[in-house]
Amino acid sequence: MPDKAPFNLDGDYYSSRFSELSKGEGDTLILNLGPQHPSTHGVLRVIVELDGEYVKRAEPVLGYIHRMHEKMAEIKTYVQYLPNMGRVDYLHALAWNWAYVGAVEKLMELEVPGRAEYIRVITCELNRISSHLLWWGAYVLDLGGFTPILYAFDDRELLMDILQLPTGSRLTYCYYRFGGVSADLTETFMTRTRNFIERFKTRIPMYHDLVTGNMILRGRCEEIGALPVEMARRYGATGPVLRGSGVPYDVRRMEPYSVYDKLEFDVPVGQNGDAMDRYDVRMAELEQSIRIIEQALNRIPDGPFINPDVPDRIFPPKGEVYFAVEGARGKIGVYLVSDGTARPYRLKLRAPGYSNLHVFAELAQGTILADAVSILGSLDLVIPEIDR
């Protein structure tokens, strides 16, 4: 065994800079969580300074799964870039589909047929349910409960089967097109979705019985990581993280797009902004999504599922546009600058997870290591979306 390690045991730039900042503050331990760690969900890296079990400082380090999605847009035509959108956030891929397609439609002032709008609402909400289910399972897993994630996957499997029918894929969907969607919904899809809804309505109370009321779980969530409204605003947190703090900001309600203004649904909010509130908000959103899907299934009109006037190659007019949709993790925004050619001049993606993550550094200060993990889980982070 050689005496000298072939790699630097003292850490890299981030950890050494982090250690320098802590000099002279007493006897602390610098612990590197990730980028390969069971509770960082992918390749997030967090450096924490521990005083015993207490977290004195925490700092997320990003960039381990940066794939240059924004830069890629500049060298691809508008249509070629569509599949990228399913890979930014693989858990709620359809919302990203929608944000990009919606931005181009807004710029070109394309008309979307009524049927296509309802198809988008139904599929997007189904995708939201599958995303929330995975978060639910993974969060309880973070808290040490092994079993719930398998129950969640049981339901999620059905959802993926359903979404596979029109989209052809199970996770990284590329389904929405400029002016509509790529395939119509079949009768099989409708019956399977209705069956799923009936089944899921009995599953939600079971989830609450099995997990939500559990004393240990409540002890791990209540009054943990309370996020004040002022702080949420400061970091630009959106989605269930913001709504957990009591701000009823939901893009579907505040800046309605598509047919959301014709559908009835509530925007669930929390009170204290702690991990339990974020948990409750997401669980309530499952029910609201079911409500939206039911209404949409009953109202879906006949007609074309895509605008036939949209050409194969599109050249949006010169100009810039911003379009936002509500993803499972918050506000997904696409800012698009077009110079009139076949490729975007610049595309900026606003990932909700990026803003939500940075709340963590401040929330984790002074908590116990186990609470920091609980807070990290309650933010529902998808790292590929944050790094883009």
Added chain:
Amino acid sequence: MTQILQLLTNPLVYLLVALVAILTFIALNGLILVYVERKVAGFVQRRPGPYEVGPHGLLQPVADALKLVGKQLVMPRGADRILYWAAPLLSFAPVAVCLLPIPFGPNLAGLDVNLGLLLVLAFSGLNVLALCLAGWGSNSKYALLGAARAVAQSVAYEIPLLLSVLSVAFISGSLNFAEITASQTRGLLSWNVFSQPLAFFIFFVSALAETNRAPFDLPEAESELTAGFHTEYSGMGFGLFFLAEYSYMIVVSAVASVLFLGGWSGPFLSGPWWMLGKIYALILAMMWFRWTYPRVRFDQLLNICWKWLIPLSLINLLGTAFMINLVR
């Protein structure tokens, strides 16, 4: 034949035979519990569990064991060689001694000593030393944190464990397992669990914490510390810790059966099968908890101990002593 039986009357030979029998039991039990745990997990999670190796996956634990034995023994750079390899052995070795004084049947104990209870408690306390060495010797921050948690947890939970055991000793007036069992052979209602339900509850909760089983598996909390004190171990180093964990489950379940559930005595056909049945019923309950509950937090764990279990067990002990005096 008679000569061999004659040989067994020699206490040293008897002890040796008992030790071999116990080690065989532990090894077999490890294989069985691996299978049972995975099947129980599968049942709780509505999936079949291991199914591929052998009929209904029955040979899965053998495959697992072979894999563990066949793995290279890896030690992290900068680890303390002696402490690092001593820890898994030290964790596993006391188990055999812990099972020696336990009466599996009317005359079926490896070592019939007057202080059997004390022997078990003393030797099971060695486990925490092993975890401490493993954490310190691995030269890893995760392992060190896991070891620190293990020490705090074990030290705290040993107190309610002792206090709840003491109240049974008060009733039976003995620390000898055979005598404690004998006092519970007068029917189902003479079992100590009916006269000492609180002590049984406290004992079981503390035993869960002592054996690092969920929801008190903080020393190896995988979502925080990846694997806690055994993060750096692989192959048989990990295998021994694993075997030790299952063996300690047997030890605490056996002690609980003897102290509270009448040991080998049953409402009919008393014998070793009752003892085994009780042990495995308790282990099944422990597995059920593991696959159902989330993990408690470190400070919550200590709060449960210092604020609830210790005062409750003290009150229970004083109450027991008072009642015994009253009856006399």
